[in-house]
Amino acid sequence: MIEFLSFLKDPNLQYVLWGCILLSFSAGLIGCFAYLQKKALIGDAISHSVLPGVAIAFMLIEVKSLPVLLTGAFVSGIISQYLVVKLSEHPKISKDTAIGFVLTFFFGIGIVLLTFIQQSGHAGQSGLEDFIFGKAATLVQKDINLFIALSVIIIIVVLLMKKEFTIVSFDEDFAHTSGMNVSMINKVMTGLYVMAIVSGIQAVGVVLMSALVITPAAAGRFWTNNINKLLIISSLIAGLGGGIGVLISYSAPQMPTGPWVVVVLSVIALISFLIAPQTGIISKWFNQRKNKQKIHNENILKLLYKICEKRGNVQCSIDKNEAADRYSLSKKEFFNKLNRLNKKGYLEYQINNQIQLTKKGVDEGQRIVRLHRLWEAYLATYLNIAPDHVHDDAEAIEHVLTPELEAKLDRLLDYPEADPHKAKIPRKKKI
Amino acid sequence: MDALIIITVGFLVAFNCGILGSFLVLRKMAMIGDAISHAVLPGIVIAFMLSGSRENIFMMIGAGVIGVFVTIMIEVLTRKGKIPVDAAIGYSFTFLFAIGIILLTAFADDVDIDEQCVLYGEIIYIPFNVWVTQGGLHLGPTALWIVGLNTFIVLIVILSFYKELLITSFNPDFADSIGIKPIVWHYVLMGLVSYTAVSSFESVGAVLVVGLIIIPPATAYLITERLNKMLIYTTIIALITSILGYYLAFLLNVSVAGAMITISGTIFLLVFYLSNRYNKKVIMSKSE
Numbered sequence: 001m002i003e004f005l006s007f008l009k010d011p012n013l014q015y016v017l018w019g020c021i022l023l024s025f026s027a028g029l030i031g032c033f034a035y036l037q038k039k040a041l042i043g044d045a046i047s048h049s050v051l052p053g054v055a056i057a058f059m060l061i062e063v064k065s066l067p068v069l070l071t072g073a074f075v076s077g078i079i080s081q082y083l084v085v086k087l088s089e090h091p092k093i094s095k096d097t098a099i100g101f102v103l104t105f106f107f108g109i110g111i112v113l114l115t116f117i118q119q120s121g122h123a124g125q126s127g128l129e130d131f132i133f134g135k136a137a138t139l140v141q142k143d144i145n146l147f148i149a150l151s152v153i154i155i156i157v158v159l160l161m162k163k164e165f166t167i168v169s170f171d172e173d174f175a176h177t178s179g180m181n182v183s184m185i186n187k188v189m190t191g192l193y194v195m196a197i198v199s200g201i202q203a204v205g206v207v208l209m210s211a212l213v214i215t216p217a218a219a220g221r222f223w224t225n226n227i228n229k230l231l232i233i234s235s236l237i238a239g240l241g242g243g244i245g246v247l248i249s250y251s252a253p254q255m256p257t258g259p260w261v262v263v264v265l266s267v268i269a270l271i272s273f274l275i276a277p278q279t280g281i282i283s284k285w286f287n288q289r290k291n292k293q294k295i296h297n298e299n300i301l302k303l304l305y306k307i308c309e310k311r312g313n314v315q316c317s318i319d320k321n322e323a324a325d326r327y328s329l330s331k332k333e334f335f336n337k338l339n340r341l342n343k344k345g346y347l348e349y350q351i352n353n354q355i356q357l358t359k360k361g362v363d364e365g366q367r368i369v370r371l372h373r374l375w376e377a378y379l380a381t382y383l384n385i386a387p388d389h390v391h392d393d394a395e396a397i398e399h400v401l402t403p404e405l406e407a408k409l410d411r412l413l414d415y416p417e418a419d420p421h422k423a424k425i426p427r428k429k430k431i
Numbered sequence: 432m433d434a435l436i437i438i439t440v441g442f443l444v445a446f447n448c449g450i451l452g453s454f455l456v457l458r459k460m461a462m463i464g465d466a467i468s469h470a471v472l473p474g475i476v477i478a479f480m481l482s483g484s485r486e487n488i489f490m491m492i493g494a495g496v497i498g499v500f501v502t503i504m505i506e507v508l509t510r511k512g513k514i515p516v517d518a519a520i521g522y523s524f525t526f527l528f529a530i531g532i533i534l535l536t537a538f539a540d541d542v543d544i545d546e547q548c549v550l551y552g553e554i555i556y557i558p559f560n561v562w563v564t565q566g567g568l569h570l571g572p573t574a575l576w577i578v579g580l581n582t583f584i585v586l587i588v589i590l591s592f593y594k595e596l597l598i599t600s601f602n603p604d605f606a607d608s609i610g611i612k613p614i615v616w617h618y619v620l621m622g623l624v625s626y627t628a629v630s631s632f633e634s635v636g637a638v639l640v641v642g643l644i645i646i647p648p649a650t651a652y653l654i655t656e657r658l659n660k661m662l663i664y665t666t667i668i669a670l671i672t673s674i675l676g677y678y679l680a681f682l683l684n685v686s687v688a689g690a691m692i693t694i695s696g697t698i699f700l701l702v703f704y705l706s707n708r709y710n711k712k713v714i715m716s717k718s719e
Binding site: 035038039040041043044087090092093094096097099100101103104105107108109110111112113114115116119129132133207208210211214215217218221222254255256258259260262263266269270273279281284 | 456459460461462464465507508511512513514515517518520521522525526528529530532533536537539546550551638639641642644645646649652653679680683684685686688689690691692693696699703706707
């Protein structure tokens with residue numbers, strides 16, 4: 001462990017580390033807009049498509065000079081993007097097909113060129129394969145300066161044009177009508193998108209680079225609905241993933257960096273999908289369960305109330321087997337639910353399997369029955385729905401009507417006595 | 432002889448991918464094919480680690496399961512997670528593919544697959560990897576058997592359930608109404624695509640197989656709208672692709688799989704150009 005920490009002090013590593021964090025940070029930033037514009041797979045097409053550009057640039061100058069290779073990558077990235085747009089204009093080519101075509105075609109050409117370079121024995125061709133899965137450890141200070149410059153440009157442009165980008169991403173039509181040059185803004189965004197992908201290829205590699213742009217935004221989206229917060233969260237997640245990728249690249253030199261960056265980011269995203277409050281899958285599941293529970297409770301109280309209502313005594317004793325027969329759950333489940341209601345103080349157990357609603361239980365059961373019948377009355381009076389058609393609707397809405405709505409309905413219907421089935425609408429004594 | 436074997440394997444791979452790809456392209460699910468072929472990588476590596484060989488039934492089954500798993504994962508993310516479908520695809524397959532590459536590098540000593548093979552396969556070595564029975568009988572290249580079996584199964588499924596696949600691709604609601612469950616055929620197709628991606632892995636790698644799934648059918652679809660003709664054109668394009676691809680690779684001494692994609696992509700662009708010109712002519716003659 002100490003050994004591991006001591007290599008952190010290496011100044012070159014620190015330089016590379018901060019450089020990669022910064023470039024991941026900028027990728028995560030622009031990625032938010034790509035995510036919002038549903039351009040995730042286009043990113044995949046761009047990142048695969050930079051490969052022939054890199055190879056051609058290398059063949060032309062025969063040295064592994066990073067600025068030249070990146071220029072080549074940028075050009076072929078832009079061409080690929082243009083081709084996707086052009087192809088999807090054809091009525092028979094879906095966007096999906098266009099992306100898939102461009103991605104594999106460019107990558108196939110890239111592989112042909114790469115294998116061509118490999119067998120032609122160019123001096124200095126070694127390391128060109130590192131562009132495929134990325135190798136952060138091969139970065140030197142000169143390269144890092146370039147990446148830092150690119151990242152800073154991306155960050156500055158995004159910050160300057162945040163308003164325009166946001167509006168175009170959310171509502172292009174609105175952007176049009178408010179006089180924005182939408183196609184220009186889109187082009188700038190695409191340019192930045194390609195730039196972010198290009199600047200990541202040496203650290204992350206062309207095959208998985210699109211994940212560095214998209215996954216942080218997808219993860220961030222679970223934590224917030226606010227674009228400013230999304231930009232911050234997404235770029236921080238990206239920076240974290242990039243940083244960890246570099247550290248792994250240094251501690252295990254035979255490992256490519258890209259896959260590690262992607263796995264770290266994906267795990268963060270997976271955790272977000274699962275546990276994020278409100279939007280996460282687990283919290284949604286819990287909410288649904290809670291909701292189901294509540295509906296069962298209310299339905300059971302309603303049933304018990306109605307049984308007693310028929311007998312003319314709201315606090316009558318009911319045989320629990322008899323009640324279970326009239327409810328949609330199995331007896332065992334029904335008794336479980338009764339136990340829960342008992343614990344919450346809605347009902348009491350008596351001898352001989354009898355149960356009785358408490359005062360609290362009567363109130364609650366009465367409330368549900370009242371809401372149900374009020375809603376039926378409302379549907380019949382205001383929407384002219386036949387009395388035999390209103391029950392199912394009321395069955396659902398009785399669980400969500402708020403006291404405010406209840407008061408409003410009551411006022412609207414002028415405090416009705418009975419529902420369309422001539423059943424009395426029960427009220428507390430006060431009115 | 433070696434050339435013939437390579438071209439035959441290349442053709443069969445392109446044929447299997449193209450036939451299944453036709454349905455994917457019609458269903459606008461080309462990128463799901465991309466996702467599956469990337470996602471089977473961890474399955475391949477794990478199966479290899481467990482069994483020590485690339486040619487076995489467990490690998491096919493394992494990869495088939497992972498392929499179906501990734502389609503379910505994408506559905507869960509879009510339905511339950513409310514993630515846009517493209518981001519869900521991009522997320523799922525990069526995640527699984529990255530795990531595959533890490534496993535590959537970490538267990539490089541135990542796993543006889545390298546990154547190069549993942550990217551563009553080793554079709555050129557196929558003639559040397561001969562299947563010899565315990566009795567010493569030479570049965571020809573192993574890959575030929577694997578890919579041939581794949582072709583056999585794909586053909587049987589497509590020919591026996593042509594109608595079901597056709598109807599569920601074009602009109603899922605109608606299919607449902609006459610008792611053909613679209614969801615069942617969806618997963619049959621996904622399972623077949625995964626199985627094909629795995630069988631093709633050795634020949635063209637996990638990345639370029641996508642090209643063979645998408646490009647020939649997309650080209651055929653530009654020429655015709657009838658599914659049976661589309662399948663025939665796809666077969667013809669697969670044949671041209673494998674022959675020209677091999678010779679291009681031979682001439683330049685480059686990757687065969689890469690050359691096959693380059694050829695089929697060029698054919699696509701050519702057809703695209705011609706069909707655009709043809710469409711314009713038709714429109715002009717109609718307006719006159």
